[in-house]
Amino acid sequence: MSRGRLRLAPEEADQVPRLAAFRAAHPHVDIREGEFGTWHGRITEDGGETTAVRYTLRELLDKLDELTGGRG
Numbered sequence: 001m002s003r004g005r006l007r008l009a010p011e012e013a014d015q016v017p018r019l020a021a022f023r024a025a026h027p028h029v030d031i032r033e034g035e036f037g038t039w040h041g042r043i044t045e046d047g048g049e050t051t052a053v054r055y056t057l058r059e060l061l062d063k064l065d066e067l068t069g070g071r072g
Contacts (some may be wrong), residue, residue, distance in 0.1 A: 015057045022061055024070055031060065043067060 019031065026043075034040040034053060039060040043050040050067060054060040 012057050015061065018061055019057065021066065026064070029064060029068065031064070 012043045022029070023031065028044045030042045031042070032040050035056050038055055039057050041052045041060050043052075043064070051059060052063045052067060054063060
């Protein structure tokens, strides 16, 4: 899904600025809506990738923060 067209639950509207800031800081991470109401994050790395799937955008961003360790 396009970055400009997110289907967020009303209780996650506060995550939109966080998502924008995360994407700006981590251009190597692809965040998309998945199937069955999930969110997918894929971190491209040398020699492969790491994938995280969560049911809420907040949970996914929390996990991606943990996985990226603040690296940009």
